[in-house]
Amino acid sequence: MALLRFRSHIRRLFLTGIRINQARFFSQQAGSRLDDAGPLACRLASRSVIRFRGPDTVKFLQGLLTCDVRPLADIASLDGEPNSSSSSPSSYFPISIAPFQSPPPRYAALLTPQGRFLYDLFLYRPPCPHQKLNWTGTAPGTHETEEALSLLADVDASFLDEILGCFRKYKLRSKVDIENVSEELSCWQRFGGKLSESEPIQEPEASSVGWGGAMDHSSMSSAHGNGSGWQWFKDPRLECLGFRGIFPANIVSPLVEADMVDDEQHYLLWRIERGVPEGSAEIPKGEAIPLEYNLHGLNAISFDKGCYVGQELVARTHHRGVIRKRLLPLIFTDDREIELNQEVSPGSEVVDRGTNKKVGMVNIAVGSRGMGLLKLEEALLKKQVSLSIKERTSVRVKTSVPDWWPAEWTAQLHEQQCGSLS
Structure with missing residues (x-):
């Protein structure tokens, strides 16, 4: 001891x-030096964890969320489920002790019936007991014949009560339990320059740390008794964002001690520099149009999954193909292009410096960086336009196109530019 x-x-x-x-x-x-400081890891205090459990879980969420939830359940036919002719747990457990491969998490949004953004969430499929090894790593875990599907979701902690109330309002007679498990589980993020290099990144060796993998006895203290299966996943939005995972709330997550356990503020800055919003404060609740906040480019929206709440506006905007405003990363500088720290606050108007015409709004600002919803024509297409903060012309606003934007978005910008010149 x-x-x-x-x-x-x-x-x-x-x-x-x-x-x-x-x-x-x-x-x-x-300015920011995060590209040279990775990899980093932080517990996301801004996110809470809720659990959906019951036979109607997938059907319930499929009719509400913008993403296709079914892949989180389809793995059941391939993951070693016992068949009716099996009488022994060992008959359905793989002969080789290989790590259970959970399906990748899904990023999704819940919208209003009018198609405006309400909340975002990341959905995870934890392994069932029979898909995990016992704590010695020598035999299958316990198996319950009538085990209900369970999905975990990390959500915006600031709106946790609202989110729970909203899902319970839609529940009606669906056989699904919705509960807050934030005291048991927490969300972690691994990010940084060394995790976003040009070569495709691979999942950390997390599958060998916990249930279902080769036993790493140096990690037994953290793996012992884990009910969720230790596993880091590639962030379902973008590769450059690193890895995300849900782990018990009372410990540091696996495989981060060799990294730098860092403050969440630096993860926020990492996202801001790449123009990636998260949560109902950065994506205004009840107001934001999902496509203007680039949620389709962040894999949050499926256009062929069928109906869900708010689908009509999203589909109409998508098929019309014209999006005149988008969320962009911003840099605040003075006239000498020296970055200005803590000079801009969220809600500030961005204007054309010459005409004082409103171009957009700053959604979030941290130090000299921010994100704002701006008109693409003025912010990117008109080269002669200089942007500044309203009534503060000494604060210039520089915009850029994130590297991760799909090629078709850039092509649409060029088409709009050609159309404006003709």
Whole structure:
């Protein structure tokens, strides 16, 4: 016991030192240096975890959310489910002890009936008990014959009660339980420059840490008793965002001790620089049109899944093919192009510096970076336009096209530019 306490003390000192060094690093740098500071990992205090469980889980969510939820359940036919002729658990468990491969998580949005954004969420399929090894790694876990499908979702913590109330309002007679499990589970993100290099990134070796994989005894303290199956996943939105996962709330997630356990503010900055919004504050609840906030480019929207709440506006906007405003990453500078820190607040109007005509609005600002919903014609197409903050012409606003934008979006910009010149 004394040895364990000593190791715990050393680990706390190690993590504290990392946080101090990171704070010094970022305070000494002008602008963002996150591309050179990775990989980093942080617990997302801005997100909470809820659980959907019951025989109608997939049907219930399929009719509400913008993404196709069915792939999270389809794996049941391929994942070693026992068949009716099997009488022993070992008859359906794979002969080789290989890690259970959970289906990739899904990113989705819940909309109003009028097609406006309400909430975003990440859906995960945790493995069932029979898909996991016991804690020794030598035999299958327990099996319940009538086990109901369970899905976990990480959601905006600021609107947790509203989100639970909204889903329960739609529940009606559906056989699905919706519960807050934030005290048991938390969401983590791994990100940083070394996770977004040009070569395709691979999942960390997380499958070997927990249930269903080769046993890593150095990780037994964190893997023992895990009910969710340790696993990091590629962020379902973009490869450059790194990895995401849900883990028990009382520990540091696996495979991050060699990384830098960091403050969530740096993950926020990482997203802002890439023009990726998250949550109902950055994507205004009840107001935002999903396609203007690029949710289709972030894999949140399926256009062939069938009906869901708010589908009509999304489909009409998509098939019309003309989106005149989009969320863009912003940089705030002075006239000498020196970045200005803490000079702009969310809600500030972005205007044409010459005519004072409104071009858009700043949604979020951190230091010298931000994101804003701007008219594409003025923000990107008219080269002679100079943008600034309304009534503060000394604060210039620079916009850019994120690297991850699909090629067809760029082509549409060129078409609009040609049309405006003709």
